[in-house]
Every structure is written in structure tokens, then in C-alpha cells.
Amino acid sequence: MAQGSFPLLDPRPPLGEVCRTPLIAERHDAELRFASNSSAAAKQAIAAEGHLNKIEIESAQTAAESALQAFRSSGDAVGCAECTRLIAKTQQLKAYFMDDEESRSLKPAEMLSQELQNAKTSGDQVAQAILQLGLCEMLSFGTAATGWSPGRSVRDKAQEAGNEALQLFQSKGESRMHALTKLEIALLLCQGASPKTAFQAASEALDLLERLGDKQGMGRALHAIAISHVMAKDYEAATKKGLEALELIRSSGDKRAEAVLLETLVSWSITQEKPHKALVMAKEALALRLELQAPPLEEARACLLLVDALAGVKKVRRGLKAAEECLDRLKKVDDRANVYGLVVVAMAQLKRDHPELALTATDEAIDIAREMGDKRLEMNLQYTQAEVNVQLQSRSDAMEAAEDAAAIAEELQDAKAEGDAECLMFSLLVRGTLDRPSLVKALNAAKKARGLYQKAQNRTGEAKALIHKASILGVDSATSSAEEMLQVAAEAHDIFEEEECIMGQSAALQMVAEAQLAKENFDEASSAAKDRRAVWKGLGCRKEEGDAVLQLARIHLGSTDYDAAEKHGLEAQKIFQEVGDKAAESVACVHLAQACLKKMSNEAEGETKEALASFSYRTSAERAMRAVNDAITACRHLGSKQLRAGALFWRAQVLGFRGRLEEALRVVCDAEKCFESIASGSAMVQCKVLAADCLAGLKHYDEAKEVADQAIKQASGLHDRQAESQAKGCLERIEKAEKKSKEVVAPPVQAAIATEAPTGAAPAAAPAASAAAEAPKGLDAALATKRLMNIVKDVIAADDEISADSPLMEAGMDSLSSVQLVTEVSKEFQMSLSPSLVFDFPNVSSIVNHLVEESQG
Numbered sequence: 001m002a003q004g005s006f007p008l009l010d011p012r013p014p015l016g017e018v019c020r021t022p023l024i025a026e027r028h029d030a031e032l033r034f035a036s037n038s039s040a041a042a043k044q045a046i047a048a049e050g051h052l053n054k055i056e057i058e059s060a061q062t063a064a065e066s067a068l069q070a071f072r073s074s075g076d077a078v079g080c081a082e083c084t085r086l087i088a089k090t091q092q093l094k095a096y097f098m099d100d101e102e103s104r105s106l107k108p109a110e111m112l113s114q115e116l117q118n119a120k121t122s123g124d125q126v127a128q129a130i131l132q133l134g135l136c137e138m139l140s141f142g143t144a145a146t147g148w149s150p151g152r153s154v155r156d157k158a159q160e161a162g163n164e165a166l167q168l169f170q171s172k173g174e175s176r177m178h179a180l181t182k183l184e185i186a187l188l189l190c191q192g193a194s195p196k197t198a199f200q201a202a203s204e205a206l207d208l209l210e211r212l213g214d215k216q217g218m219g220r221a222l223h224a225i226a227i228s229h230v231m232a233k234d235y236e237a238a239t240k241k242g243l244e245a246l247e248l249i250r251s252s253g254d255k256r257a258e259a260v261l262l263e264t265l266v267s268w269s270i271t272q273e274k275p276h277k278a279l280v281m282a283k284e285a286l287a288l289r290l291e292l293q294a295p296p297l298e299e300a301r302a303c304l305l306l307v308d309a310l311a312g313v314k315k316v317r318r319g320l321k322a323a324e325e326c327l328d329r330l331k332k333v334d335d336r337a338n339v340y341g342l343v344v345v346a347m348a349q350l351k352r353d354h355p356e357l358a359l360t361a362t363d364e365a366i367d368i369a370r371e372m373g374d375k376r377l378e379m380n381l382q383y384t385q386a387e388v389n390v391q392l393q394s395r396s397d398a399m400e401a402a403e404d405a406a407a408i409a410e411e412l413q414d415a416k417a418e419g420d421a422e423c424l425m426f427s428l429l430v431r432g433t434l435d436r437p438s439l440v441k442a443l444n445a446a447k448k449a450r451g452l453y454q455k456a457q458n459r460t461g462e463a464k465a466l467i468h469k470a471s472i473l474g475v476d477s478a479t480s481s482a483e484e485m486l487q488v489a490a491e492a493h494d495i496f497e498e499e500e501c502i503m504g505q506s507a508a509l510q511m512v513a514e515a516q517l518a519k520e521n522f523d524e525a526s527s528a529a530k531d532r533r534a535v536w537k538g539l540g541c542r543k544e545e546g547d548a549v550l551q552l553a554r555i556h557l558g559s560t561d562y563d564a565a566e567k568h569g570l571e572a573q574k575i576f577q578e579v580g581d582k583a584a585e586s587v588a589c590v591h592l593a594q595a596c597l598k599k600m601s602n603e604a605e606g607e608t609k610e611a612l613a614s615f616s617y618r619t620s621a622e623r624a625m626r627a628v629n630d631a632i633t634a635c636r637h638l639g640s641k642q643l644r645a646g647a648l649f650w651r652a653q654v655l656g657f658r659g660r661l662e663e664a665l666r667v668v669c670d671a672e673k674c675f676e677s678i679a680s681g682s683a684m685v686q687c688k689v690l691a692a693d694c695l696a697g698l699k700h701y702d703e704a705k706e707v708a709d710q711a712i713k714q715a716s717g718l719h720d721r722q723a724e725s726q727a728k729g730c731l732e733r734i735e736k737a738e739k740k741s742k743e744v745v746a747p748p749v750q751a752a753i754a755t756e757a758p759t760g761a762a763p764a765a766a767p768a769a770s771a772a773a774e775a776p777k778g779l780d781a782a783l784a785t786k787r788l789m790n791i792v793k794d795v796i797a798a799d800d801e802i803s804a805d806s807p808l809m810e811a812g813m814d815s816l817s818s819v820q821l822v823t824e825v826s827k828e829f830q831m832s833l834s835p836s837l838v839f840d841f842p843n844v845s846s847i848v849n850h851l852v853e854e855s856q857g
Contacts, residue, residue, distance in 0.1 A: 052093075081126075082130060149191065155193075219245045269281065282306040329341070347384075406418055450465035474511070474514050492507075513528035547584070570592055573627075583643055585631075590628070628650050689727055692707040784848045788851070
């Protein structure tokens with residue numbers, strides 16, 4: 001599900017963890033902890049805990065309030081502390097599940113603080129410890145206003161309360177509560193501290209709980225260790241520890257905690273693109289939720305995970321069936337539950353690529369929310385509506401939904417929610433065609449979002465808005481914009497560093513590097529990118545490290561250090577191959593090709609025949625061709641039109657540099673069609689410019705001028721001044737070339753490249769008549785085609801039919817198999833062939849023509 005499509009169903013700390021530290025029910029002889037005359041009250045407190053663990057909120061609150069009254073009457077400070085903690089949790093659960101204005105007005109942390117003052121007055125240290133731990137629990141989850149994620153200042157307060165509880169329990173010899181408090185602090189640190197700090201705290205908690213033989217506590221500690229691995233982007237290690245935790249939780253018989261952990265593992269498996277594993281666990285999780293008669297929100301979330309897992313294994317129809325069954329159950333509960341079910345159905349329809357049916361479901365859900373008079377629920381549904389309209393390619397309707405969400409948030413006087421809506425508008429504006437009006441609106445949305453987050457005292461949100469603003473400023477080529485971008489990105493970095501948000505720090509460093517690159521401060525840009533790389537390298541996060549290496553390659557391209565750019569492009573490619581990220585690998589290959597092209601351009605300065613025939617030029621040409629073909633191969637099965645279009649565009653560039661203009665023209669036209677299908681107007685202009693240059697190289701000047709003129713008009717319509725300038729420059733080049741062609745008759749450079757004899761070639765042949773008389777017979781083209789086709793199929797191991805004109809790199813060949821092909825063909829035809837054979841002759845037909853020519857030489 002797209003991030004933000006329905007906030008209540010977004011992945012977040014599972015609600016089962018709200019009750020993760022039972023203070024009564026898990027203790028032996030719990031009644032002995034209270035005064036002897038409080039036995040009845042103790043039983044009510046224990047009953048309240050049982051109701052709470054089953055999410056029976058009203059029953060839990062009633063029992064806890066009755067027990068609290070009895071404990072107050074008997075002067076039992078510990079009992080009062082226990083019951084106050086229980087009531088605080090019921091209030092938190094209400095706010096989480098209901099998310100209405102009444103429940104949001106509850107202030108459980110303030111209630112705990114007041115009771116803590118009473119306990120301090122009475123001098124009961126155990127009561128104080130229980131209340132400090134309760135404060136730690138409350139604060140560690142944040143509030144509805146902060147999106148259930150505490151900021152740094154709140155985390156610090158929570159940790160302070162936890163440390164106080166830790167010391168008090170230790171002084172009283174409460175070893176088990178001391179261990180559970182240590183665990184609570186570890187889970188708090190998993191909300192935003194460094195992964196190493198979180199890992200260390202969780203490991204210490206695990207050690208304490210192992211000594212006590214507490215399997216349930218050990219399972220939760222292992223879960224915390226797993227989360228610390230996720231913080232470091234090490235999903236393999238996280239999954240391993242998560243499965244260990246699952247076994248311990250199962251052995252303890254806590255089915256609710258088991259369901260929570262299963263759902264967490266499902267989410268991680270989907271992130272790792274392991275849908276089959278996710279599917280098995282998603283089924284188990286939903287079955288447990290149904291067995292436990294979980295609240296509608298939890299059932300809906302479990303079903304949505306199942307829908308995602310089924311989509312991952314290409315079983316979207318079964319996903320829709322599961323969603324419809326969920327809706328049938330939930331609509332029998334109440335209107336709010338019905339809304340949750342409709343959202344799950346809408347998401348399932350999107351997985352089936354039926355956004356029009358998803359729109360029907362969300363429309364119905366919004367109507368129900370309006371009939372209920374629940375503004376906040378309606379606001380959340382507008383996020384879903386926006387996502388559905390994006391899939392329908394109706395940006396105007398998506399924007400309208402985002403504006404409605406912002407208007408409702410303003411009516412509710414919820415600054416954070418209004419900021420979230422502005423960020424949604426920003427994301428919608430920067431999708432698709434980035435014309436000037438959209439960029440101006442996006443910049444205004446980012447600025448407004450920052451002001452709203454400041455009002456809400458949401459520091460992470462404020463930094464996120466600053467990153468949005470910096471990204472828009474980065475589009476503007478003006479020096480003043482680059483300076484402002486640098487200032488904004490640096491400010492965002494300071495906030496993220498203060499909040500200990502590693503992902504945010506990385507994003508800010510990326511923006512700092514881009515701003516310095518725009519200012520042509522290449523050393524400073526490299527320094528920021530290296531700092532970003534160091535962050536992820538220290539955590540062992542190879543994919544994120546690869547992203548930073550790729551940025552270094554781009555910086556070196558800008559600084560004209562093309563050897564360094566090629567080195568980092570190749571390093572990034574290897575990293576992404578190692579982690580199995582085909583999309584990123586394709587992008588890295590494109591950067592590698594660009595570096596090689598720049599080196600070719602330097603070699604060909606002056607376009608002398610000597611330069612174009614040099615070994616270094618031809619080596620760079622071979623590397624560039626290999627890189628773009630690897631880029632196409634990497635993204636072949638991803639279904640990303642944008643990646644494929646980019647790879648094709650740069651393949652056309654390389655072909656143009658190698659003088660194969662007709663082939664370059666065909667490839668760039670294919671790239672333009674791909675860009676058109678994703679409405680990328682600026683990229684289409686670039687394709688037209690390259691096509692016009694190719695046509696001019698082929699001396700089709702009239703057609704070239706027509707295409708260049710189309711590029712100018714399209715760029716003007718997009719208000720893209722940079723693209724328009726490039727298109728006008730292209731037209732000027734064509735007109736000059738046409739004029740020159742009429743004055744001096746000379747073959748174009750590309751023809752010189754194509755006809756240049758390789759070093760060590762044989763002397764020129766005798767006159768044509770004599771050569772014809774003495775020419776050897778050579779290979780038969782038809783037989784050679786048949787023999788070569790068999791070799792190609794063996795090397796590629798392709799199931800699909802390959803024609804003589806099919807580009808081999810698009811048919812599945814990569815740089816490794818191309819070497820194997822050259823070896824096999826050399827043996828079969830008893831010829832010495834160049835290692836770059838596949839890059840010079842990209843299909844069977846052209847290779848055969850080359851073989852026939854060689855056999856006649």
C-alpha cells in the first residue's frame with residue numbers, strides 16, 4: 001500500500017505492544033503485592049489487566065476505576081499506581097482505535113504525573129517506580145497528535161522516567177520489574193536512537209530476562225534486537241531474530257503478541273521482496289486476529305497485509321476475495337468498521353489494477369464517514385481517495401482530495417494533520433510532468449507544511465518539509481537557488497541530527513551534496529556524499545551505501561573527473577548486483593555509460609581521425625556500450641517504463657557516438673515512446689533533440705529541423721527553460737551543419753569512424769574487377785545464420801523466440817554471456833574475433849554480415 005494512502009492502516013508500532021509490559025497479571029501471587037485488606041480490589045485490577053490485554057477497553061476501564069477507588073479508600077499506594085497505569089493505557093487505546101476528538105482530548109501522561117506526585121508524597125518507592133514506568137510507556141508511543149511517534153524531546157523525557165523506574169526497582173530488589181523496565185527502555189530507543197544504542201539496550205534486557213527464565217520477556221527482547229537491525233536496514237538479521245522471538249512468544253502462549261510479531265515479519269518479508277514467506281505468515285496472523293476477535297482496525301490491518309502478500313505472488317483475485325470477506329465481517333460490527341473494510345477492498349482493487357472500482361469503495365466509505373459526522377475519519381479517507389485518483393491518472397482529482405484533507409485538518413485545528421496534507425499535495429505536484437506552475441505550487445506547499453509542523457512542534461515533520469523545499473530549489477538552475485537550497489538542507493540536517501533520525505540525516509546530506517554540486521563546489525559536494533556513505537557503511541547497509549557511491553559518481557561527472565566517475569559508477573553497479581537491486585543497478589550502469597561517453601568526448605576533441613581511431617577511444621566506446629546494455633538487461637523484468645526509457649536514451653547516445661546513427665535514431669524513438677507513456681515531457685524533449693542530431697548526422701536536414709522545432713514547442717509548453725534552450729541550440733547546430741554541407745563536400749565524422757580501418761589492417765585491395773575475379777568464396781550467409789542462432793540460444797538459454805534482428809542485450813545477454821558468445825563463435829567459425837563483437841554488432845544479422853565479410857577478407 002502506498003505510504004499515506006490511509007493513515008490508520010499505515011505500518012506503525014503494532015498496537016499489541018501498547019500492552020507489552022504487564023505489571024500485574026504475569027506476577028506470581030499478585031494479590032500479595034497489595035495490602036491484606038485490598039484483596040477484592042486486587043482481583044478487580046487483575047481482571048482489568050486481562051480485559052486490557054484482550055483490547056476490551058470499556059470493561060478494562062470500568063474494572064480499573066473500581067479497583068482504584070477501593071485502593072484509595074484503603075490507602076494502598078501501590079494498588080493506586082497499578083490502577084492508574086491501567087486507566088492510562090485504556091485512554092491511550094481509545095485514542096488509538098477511535099481517533100476521535102473526545103479520545104484525543106484525554107491526557108493519560110498528565111494523569112500519571114499527578115499520581116506520581118501523590119506517590120512521592122507518601123514515600124512509597126515501589127508505587128513511584130510503577131508510575132515512572134507507566135510514564136515511560138505512555139511517552140514512548142507519542143500521541144495521536146504526533147502520529148504515534150515521539151520526537152527527541154519526548155523520547156528524552158520517556159527515557160528519564162524509565163531510568164528513574166530502573167533505579168527504584170533495583171533498589172527494592174525487584175529483579176523482574178528491573179529487567180522489564182530495561183526492555184521498555186530498549187523498545188523506546190528503537191523509536192529513534194542509533195541502531196547500535198538500541199541493539200545494546202535490547203541485548204542487556206535479553207541477558208537479564210534469560211537469567212530469570214522469562215520466555216515471554218526474552219521473546220520481546222529479541223523482537224527489540226530485530227527492530228534495531230531494521231533500523232540499520234539489515235532485514236536478513238532482523239528476520240532471523242524475529243523468528244527466534246516468535247518461537248519464544250508461541251511457547252509462552254501469548255497469542256496476541258504472536259499475531260503482532262507475525263505481522264511485523266510479514267512487513268519485513270514484503271520489504272525484502274519475499275512474498276511467499278510473507279504469505280504463509282500473513283495467513284497465520286489473520287487467523288489469530290479472528291480467533292482473538294481482534295478490534296476491527298487490527299483485523300483490517302492484518303487482512304491488508306494478506307492482500308499485499310497475495311499480490312506479491314501474483315494472486316490478486318484471491319487478495320480481493322480475502323478483502324471482500326473481511327468487509328462482510330466488519331460491516332456487521334458498526335459503521336467505522338465498515339469503513340475499514342471498504343478501505344481494504346479499495347486497496348485490493350488497486351492491486352488488481354482496477355482503480356475505478358477502488359474509487360467506488362472509497363466514495364462509499366467517505367459517504368459513511370460524513371453520515372457519522374466523523375471529520376477526522378473523513379480526512380483520513382481523503383488520503384485513500386488521493387492515492388486512487390493517482391492510479392486513475394487524474395492528478396486534479398487527487399489534488400482536490402488532498403485539499404479537502406487540508407481543509408478538514410484546519411477545521412479540526414490540527415496543525416500536524418494539516419502539514420501532512422500539504423506534504424501530500426507536494427508529492428502529487430512533483431509526480432509526472434514537472435512544469436513551472438507545478439514547481440511553484442510544490443514550493444509553496446513545502447513552505448506552508450514547514451510552518452504548520454513548527455506550530456505543532458513536530459521537529460521531524462519540519463525537517464521533512466525542509467527537504468521537500470530543498471528538492472524543489474534544486475530544480476532551479478539559478479545560483480541564488482543553489483545557495484538557498486544549501487542553507488535549507490543544512491538546517492534540515494541539524495534537525496534530523498538532533499532527532500537522531502539516520503534516514504533524515506542521509507537525505508539532508510544528499511541535498512547538501514546536490515546544492516554544492518549546483519554551485520560547482522565539487523570538493524564540498526564530495527565531502528557531503530562521503531559523509532553520507534560513511535553513515536551507511538558504519539551500519540553495514542550496502543544498498544544505502546551504494547546510493548551514496550552513485551552520488552559520488554554524479555559529482556565526479558560534474559567536476560570532469562571522468563576516471564573517478566567511472567570508478568564509482570562501476571563500484572555502485574557491483575554493490576547493487578550484490579544486494580540484488582536491479583533498478584538501482586540499471587541507474588548505476590547509466591552513470592557508468594555517461595562517464596565513458598565523457599571520456600570519448602574528450603578523446604574526440606577536434607574530431608580528428610587519429611583521435612577517433614585511438615585505442616583509448618575505442619575502449620571507452622566498448623565500456624559505454626557494455627554499460628548501457630547491462631542497464632537495459634538489469635531493468636528488463638522490472639516493468640519500469642522510466643528505467644527502460646532512460647537506459648534506451650543513453651544507449652542511443654552511445655550508438656550516436658559510435659557513428660551508428662540509423663540505429664541510434666531507432667532506439668531514441670523507442671525511448672521517447674516510453675517517456676510518453678509515463679507523461680515525462682521534459683525527457684521527451686531530450687529525446688527529440690537527440691533524434692534531430694541523428695537526422696542531421698544522416699544529412700536529413702529538413703526532417704531534423706522539423707523535429708528540433710517540435711522539441712522547442714514542447715519545451716515552451718512545459719515552461720522548461722533549460723530544455724527549450726537545449727532544443728534551440730540543437731536547431732542552430734542543424735542549420736550551421738546544413739549551411740556547411742552546401743559549402744564544402746566532406747564526409748561526416750561518423751562516416752570516418754565507421755570506415756576507419758583497425759590498426760594492422762591489410763593494405764587496400766586491388767581494383768574492383770581484379771578483386772572480384774580473385775575473391776574467395778567465403779561463408780554462406782544463410783548457413784552462418786543458422787549456426788550462429790544455435791550458439792546464441794545456447795548461451796542465452798532463452799525460451800522466447802529470437803529473430804535475426806533482435807537486439808541480443810534485450811533478449812537477455814549481459815556482458816558475461818557476451819564474452820562466452822565470442823569464445824563459442826570464434827571456435828565454430830575458426831576466426832579471431834574482437835571481445836566487443838556483441839557491442840559492435842548487436843544482433844545476429846549484423847554479426848553474420850561481419851563474419852561473411854571477414855571470411856572473404
